[in-house]
Amino acid sequence: MNRADLEVLSSCFALPENMVITAIYPTALIVTVDLACDDPTARCPLCQQLSERVHSKYQRTVADLPCGGRRVRLLLTVRKFICHTSTCLQKIFTERLPDLVQSYARMTNRLRCWIEVIGRAAGGEMGARLAEHLGLRTSPTTILRRVMALPTPPAGKVSVLGIDDWSFRRCRKFGTILVDLTLHQVIDLLPDRTAETSAAWMLAHPEIEVVSRDRGEEYASAARIGAPQAIQCADRFHLAQNLTDIVEVILARCRAEIRKGSKPPDTTSPKQQNEGGTQQIPLFGELHADPDPLAGSAHLARHAERSDRYQQLVELREEGLTNKEIARRLDMAERTVRHWLTRGIPYGRAELRRKRSNGFDPFIPYVTKRWEQGERNGLRIFQELQAQGYKGCSSTIYRFLRSLRGYSVSPQGRAERAQAVPEAPLQQFSAQKAVWLFVRDLSDLDETEREELAAIRQASPTADGVYGLVQDFMRMIRRREGERLDAWLEHVRSSQIPELQKLVRSIKKDKAAVLAGLTLSHNNGQVEGQNTKLKLIKRMMYGRAGFPLLRQRVLHAL
Numbered sequence: 001m002n003r004a005d006l007e008v009l010s011s012c013f014a015l016p017e018n019m020v021i022t023a024i025y026p027t028a029l030i031v032t033v034d035l036a037c038d039d040p041t042a043r044c045p046l047c048q049q050l051s052e053r054v055h056s057k058y059q060r061t062v063a064d065l066p067c068g069g070r071r072v073r074l075l076l077t078v079r080k081f082i083c084h085t086s087t088c089l090q091k092i093f094t095e096r097l098p099d100l101v102q103s104y105a106r107m108t109n110r111l112r113c114w115i116e117v118i119g120r121a122a123g124g125e126m127g128a129r130l131a132e133h134l135g136l137r138t139s140p141t142t143i144l145r146r147v148m149a150l151p152t153p154p155a156g157k158v159s160v161l162g163i164d165d166w167s168f169r170r171c172r173k174f175g176t177i178l179v180d181l182t183l184h185q186v187i188d189l190l191p192d193r194t195a196e197t198s199a200a201w202m203l204a205h206p207e208i209e210v211v212s213r214d215r216g217e218e219y220a221s222a223a224r225i226g227a228p229q230a231i232q233c234a235d236r237f238h239l240a241q242n243l244t245d246i247v248e249v250i251l252a253r254c255r256a257e258i259r260k261g262s263k264p265p266d267t268t269s270p271k272q273q274n275e276g277g278t279q280q281i282p283l284f285g286e287l288h289a290d291p292d293p294l295a296g297s298a299h300l301a302r303h304a305e306r307s308d309r310y311q312q313l314v315e316l317r318e319e320g321l322t323n324k325e326i327a328r329r330l331d332m333a334e335r336t337v338r339h340w341l342t343r344g345i346p347y348g349r350a351e352l353r354r355k356r357s358n359g360f361d362p363f364i365p366y367v368t369k370r371w372e373q374g375e376r377n378g379l380r381i382f383q384e385l386q387a388q389g390y391k392g393c394s395s396t397i398y399r400f401l402r403s404l405r406g407y408s409v410s411p412q413g414r415a416e417r418a419q420a421v422p423e424a425p426l427q428q429f430s431a432q433k434a435v436w437l438f439v440r441d442l443s444d445l446d447e448t449e450r451e452e453l454a455a456i457r458q459a460s461p462t463a464d465g466v467y468g469l470v471q472d473f474m475r476m477i478r479r480r481e482g483e484r485l486d487a488w489l490e491h492v493r494s495s496q497i498p499e500l501q502k503l504v505r506s507i508k509k510d511k512a513a514v515l516a517g518l519t520l521s522h523n524n525g526q527v528e529g530q531n532t533k534l535k536l537i538k539r540m541m542y543g544r545a546g547f548p549l550l551r552q553r554v555l556h557a558l
């Protein structure tokens with residue numbers, strides 16, 4: 001190849017101007033390129049004097065970007081120069097090629113950039129696999145080392161800081177995410193969520209004017225200590241979330257009230273008439289004169305919801321409905337229905353012992369089966385159950401058998417039977433689903449959802465009262481009407497709904513921040529978005545790498 005051809009090649013490889021290709025050896029997998037610097041002089045790194053006296057030459061192998069799908073290896077001829085300055089301690093020095101490759105590096109600057117980008121986007125393991133397809137030879141360790149070597153971008157001046165926690169290891173270990181709410185950028189990750197760590201970070205940023213945070217004590221105290229000059233703002237997202245959680249607990253506690261209140265007046269079963277049809281619906285105030293002992297405990301409220309669902313399930317079974325039909329009506333898995341009928345619902349330990357020792361419920365499927373086989377003798381069934389460990393009295397069994405009377409055996413009969421039991425409204429009621437009907441704006445609900453909401457409110461005075469208060473609060477959040485907070489708190493106080501009293505107490509403790517949250521425009525909504533991105537990166541890392549790498553990946557995320 002003549003010199004002109006080599007010059008063209010040099011430009012094709014986009015090498016720095018002073019680098020000249022002297023030869024190229026392409027093979028099927030790899031292209032080896034001989035090259036050297038053609039500057040006549042080099043500068044001594046110690047005394048900065050130029051020298052043109054070459055002492056010796058040696059060769060260095062450096063990996064470069066792939067070319068046409070083939071790996072490229074640069075065979076670099078490097079010169080050593082003699083320094084002219086008599087007083088310079090560096091008698092001999094090697095020429096520097098900073099535009100192409102760093103001293104002692106095994107890859108060119110531009111290949112290193114590629115590896116960094118791959119590492120930032122895909123991490124070590126996935127990055128190495130991706131690199132292989134792109135014609136790069138590297139390892140997960142090299143990629144991770146490059147990512148770890150990236151300098152931490154300076155946080156700059158933060159005026160509005162969003163702070164939130166994120167779960168590092170599935171709700172067992174938590175870290176803190178810090179977001180510049182003005183620039184929409186993650187500025188740092190902290191390895192825990194203690195007040196001390198966050199406060200220390202804030203102390204280094206005296207320019208912070210607003211701290212938007214959740215309602216937890218840790219970040220509140222961090223902001224008090226670390227950024228006393230800043231306004232604390234209880235984030236609207238978390239306010240809405242607090243309220244949603246509480247409403248769900250109330251609805252769970254009131255499941256029985258909601259369901260029974262909604263039963264149609266013309267039910268055919270006399271049993272239902274006793275329980276629901278003639279029941280007096282208590283007035284809103286009356287209902288809470290004597291607070292429900294279950295009120296206030298989320299755990300007990302959820303248990304109340306489960307118990308009511310179980311009650312409903314047993315009733316339908318006694319009516320003779322099949323597991324499949326019950327599962328459909330209660331919107332449960334058939335497997336769960338079967339488990340509940342054979343083992344009872346998951347109770348607390350003490351209740352479990354009581355239920356199991358005297359309980360008839362686990363034997364229902366067996367008795368039903370015997371009935372279907374044609375057994376009508378109560379005493380015989382009682383004895384069979386005793387042999388199986390039933391400890392209760394025989395009257396329970398007689399009562400159950402009476403409820404089976406008129407229950408057809410054939411599948412066709414079953415279907416008829418199922419049809420004969422009217423489908424009560426709201427029998428699929430689940431607090432977890434219903435809570436969204438309560439917090440969303442009415443105009444966002446479709447026809448079916450509106451009907452369901454109306455039915456719930458009509459059935460339960462508690463739910464109806466809660467609905468008004470929740471909607472009022474959500475309006476306050478959406479329209480930022482902080483000035484109405486006091487009036488709202490007063491309404492809640494007079495409603496005497498115990499769970500909401502707890503919310504009132506906690507808001508009063510943190511009132512300045514809540515008011516700021518309901519008045520200022522700042523909002524942690526974007527922090528949740530950043531949190532989602534963080535989770536994605538965390539999952540991609542298979543949880544193998546530690547916090548420092550995760551922090552690098554998030555701060556340098558593409």
Ligand SMILES: [Zn+2]
Pocket residue numbers: 044045046047048049083084085088089090
């Ligand atoms: Zn020198």
